[in-house]
Amino acid sequence: MTVLVRSRRVVTPEGVRPLGVDVVDGRIAGLVPYDTPEGLDLGDVALLPGLVDTHVHINEPGRTHWEGFATATRAAAAGGVTTVVDMPLNSLPPTTTVPHLEIKKKAAYGQIAIDVGFWGGAIPGNLADLRPLWDAGVFGVKCFLSPSGVDEFPALDGDGLTLALRELARFDGLLIAHAEDPWTLTEPTGPSYSEFLQSRTQEAEVRAIETVIAVARETGARAHIVHVSAGDAIAVLREAQGHGVRITAETCPHYLTLSAEEVTGTAFKCCPPIREAANRDALWAGLADGTLMGIVSDHSPCPADMKGLDSPDFVTAWGGISSLQLGLPAIWTEARSRGHSLEDVVRWMARGPADFAGLPFKGRIEVGADADLVAFDPDAEFVVEAGELAHKNPVTAYQGRRLTGEVQRTWLRGSAPGHGRFLTRGAR
Numbered sequence: 196m197t198v199l200v201r202s203r204r205v206v207t208p209e210g211v212r213p214l215g216v217d218v219v220d221g222r223i224a225g226l227v228p229y230d231t232p233e234g235l236d237l238g239d240v241a242l243l244p245g246l247v248d249t250h251v252h253i254n255e256p257g258r259t260h261w262e263g264f265a266t267a268t269r270a271a272a273a274g275g276v277t278t279v280v281d282m283p284l285n286s287l288p289p290t291t292t293v294p295h296l297e298i299k300k301k302a303a304y305g306q307i308a309i310d311v312g313f314w315g316g317a318i319p320g321n322l323a324d325l326r327p328l329w330d331a332g333v334f335g336v337k338c339f340l341s342p343s344g345v346d347e348f349p350a351l352d353g354d355g356l357t358l359a360l361r362e363l364a365r366f367d368g369l370l371i372a373h374a375e376d377p378w379t380l381t382e383p384t385g386p387s388y389s390e391f392l393q394s395r396t397q398e399a400e401v402r403a404i405e406t407v408i409a410v411a412r413e414t415g416a417r418a419h420i421v422h423v424s425a426g427d428a429i430a431v432l433r434e435a436q437g438h439g440v441r442i443t444a445e446t447c448p449h450y451l452t453l454s455a456e457e458v459t460g461t462a463f464k465c466c467p468p469i470r471e472a473a474n475r476d477a478l479w480a481g482l483a484d485g486t487l488m489g490i491v492s493d494h495s496p497c498p499a500d501m502k503g504l505d506s507p508d509f510v511t512a513w514g515g516i517s518s519l520q521l522g523l524p525a526i527w528t529e530a531r532s533r534g535h536s537l538e539d540v541v542r543w544m545a546r547g548p549a550d551f552a553g554l555p556f557k558g559r560i561e562v563g564a565d566a567d568l569v570a571f572d573p574d575a576e577f578v579v580e581a582g583e584l585a586h587k588n589p590v591t592a593y594q595g596r597r598l599t600g601e602v603q604r605t606w607l608r609g610s611a612p613g614h615g616r617f618l619t620r621g622a623r
Contacts, residue, residue, distance in 0.1 A: 198609045199227070199234025200568060202242035206541045207560045216242065218566040221608030225562060237570050240603060243541055245277025245309075245567030246523060247548040247558045249334070250421060250445065250491035252515070253279075256302040257287025262496045262587045267519060268308040270585035272612035274520035275602040277309045277567035278549070278557050280334055280618075283316035284348040285495075291316040291348075292324045293331045300617060307615035309607055310567075312552070317359045317370065318349055325362050332619025334552050335369030335419070340403045341377040344466070344514065350377065357410050364416035371419040374403035375467055383510050388458045391509035392468050397425035400467050404428050404444075408435045411442050419551070420444040422493045424467040426477025433486045443551060444486070446478050447493045448522045452529045453592060461503045461512035463592045465495070479533060482543055489547030490526055494519035499590050517591045520584050525593060527573060527600035537573060553620055566609040575601035 198218040205214040205226075213229035248271065255263040271279055281299070283290035290296050290313060303311060315328035317338040325336055338359060339350040351359060356372075363370055379399035383390045404420055408431070411418040420432070423446045435442050449465060454472035463469055481487040495515025503512035518525065523544065530540050541558075549558030556564050579596050581589040605612055 198566070199231065200237065200242060200606070201229050201231065201234055202237040203229060203239050204241040204537070205560060206241060206243050206537050208546070211538060216560060216566070216568065218609035221566055221610070223560065223562055223564050223566050226560075241537055241571045241573055242560070243275065243537070243569040243571050244545045244558050244560045244564070245569055245605065245607070246275050246544045247278045247552065247554065248276045248491050248494070248519065248522070249280040249548045249552050250282065250447070250493045251279040251519060252282045252285055252495040254285045256298065258285050260498060260587070261285065264303040264306040264311070265308070266585060266587040267494070268306070268311065268612075268615060270520040272308050272605045272607070273585050273602065275523045275569035275571060275605055276519065277605060277607050277612070278312070278554065278618065279309065280312040280314055280552060283314050283337055284343060285345050287347065289316050289318075289348045290314065290333070291318055291321045293327045296328065296331055296333065308612040309615040310618050311615055312618035312620070314371065316348060317351060319351060319355055322358055322362055325359065325368065326366060329366060329368045332622065334620045335371050336363070337371045337373070337421070339373040340406065341373070341375040341380055343373070353406065356406070357414070360410050360414040360416040360418065364414045367417065369417045369419060371421050372407050373422070374407055374420050375399045376402035376406070386508040386510050388455065388463070388509050391464070392455055392470070395466060395468050397427045397470070400425040401428050401431055404431055408440055408442055412440045415441070417441045422447050422450070422467065423478070423487065424450045424470055426470070426474040429477050429481040429486050432481070433484070436486065443488045445489055445491050446482070446487050447516070448490060448518055448525045449516045449592060451475055451478055451490065452525045461507045461509060462590055462594065463516070464502070464509055464512050464514045465493070465516045466514040488551050489543045490522070491548055492519050492522050494586070496586055496588050496590065498588050502590050504590070517586055517588070518593065519586060521579060521591065521593050521598070523571065523602060524598040524600040528598045531573075531599070554618065556623055566606060568606040569602060570604040572601045572603055574599070577601055
């Protein structure tokens with residue numbers, strides 16, 4: 196099958212150029228002059244590589260009423276995301292053994308509209324499962340340093356973290372960590388957002404990140420910090436990276452575009468929390484200088500009743516932001532107001548996460564890469580209506596927000612999404 200898509204604004208690793216993208220059998224076979232009189236002409240609508248989101252909670256099997264593979268991957272495709280890597284919790288069972296991984300893949304089979312990979316999990320008692328999970332193709336293993344929110348995925352203590360990183364260092368595996376220090380976290384003194392925010396301070400995040408850095412330095416293992424919300428953590432990460440510690444980190448659209456000052460209800464609850472507007476500048480600076488490798492969603496949905504929308508209580512509401520479909524326009528809206536380009540957004544949301552996950556054929560428009568493409572109108576505006584989104588439950592912190600940038604069409608290997616593949620680390 197051959198497809199040619201042309202645009203005056205094709206975002207490539209070499210810059211934004213007028214080009215035609217020639218697709219043969221699902222891969223980019225060539226980049227041809229824009230004025231080639233063939234194919235689909237997008238005109239001034241930009242052509243981006245498909246986004247890569249390495250932090251998505253799909254929750255199937257076991258909690259499919261929260262989110263399932265069919266709904267999550269359709270929402271992803273609608274938002275220009277063509278590859279996701281699924282987190283090992285909140286599904287039942289969690290992906291902490293190879294048999295559990297196979298259960299998850301069986302549940303997903305035939306339902307995925309885009310390409311899907313999997314993280315394994317590191318919990319107390321499964322040290323012997325880490326190498327088999329790695330050999331089975333997971334992209335790494337995730338741990339929590341504080342309670343995860345679900346009983347079947349307990350946190351690692353300090354000794355558990357050290358043992359896990361030592362084991363992973365033996366085969367150059369990757370640990371990704373939810374970093375909040377349990378001894379610094381406190382119980383909220385009341386149900387309001389300000390009380391919730393005070394219970395999960397930047398200090399809790401920084402202390403946990405320092406712990407991971409120290410053990411990564413000692414063991415020589417690779418470690419990654421998920422969903423950094425604390426601007427104070429950027430300098431700590433930057434210093435460690437400068438001294439050769441094998442530590443990377445990510446942040447999320449909600450930390451870059453929302454603020455504590457505008458929280459209006461429990462749809463905004465997540466852990467770590469959305470912080471004050473002044474905090475965001477440090478996160479954007481961390482992206483600009485490469486301290487943060489990119490932006491991923493941490494899409495963590497639940498039914499509306501678990502969010503407590505009718506009687507807001509930030510103590511009891513589930514913590515998670517549903518944004519898989521909205522990450523690109525949310526980030527573009529804020530990024531361009533700060534003087535960033537589409538090239539920057541592609542680096543943070545496509546190529547950066549792809550490189551981090553070891554997917555050199557994803558997240559870029561270049562010869563030989565998978566023809567995962569997105570037609571994106573960077574000037575179109577729309578108002579978010581949760582009920583129109585494709586994910587399972589109509590809850591989002593972006594409800595009613597006016598965003599700039601609209602995904603018009605997505606291609607997976609040159610075709611309409613609908614027939615995704617399972618991805619394993621190191622394999623195409």
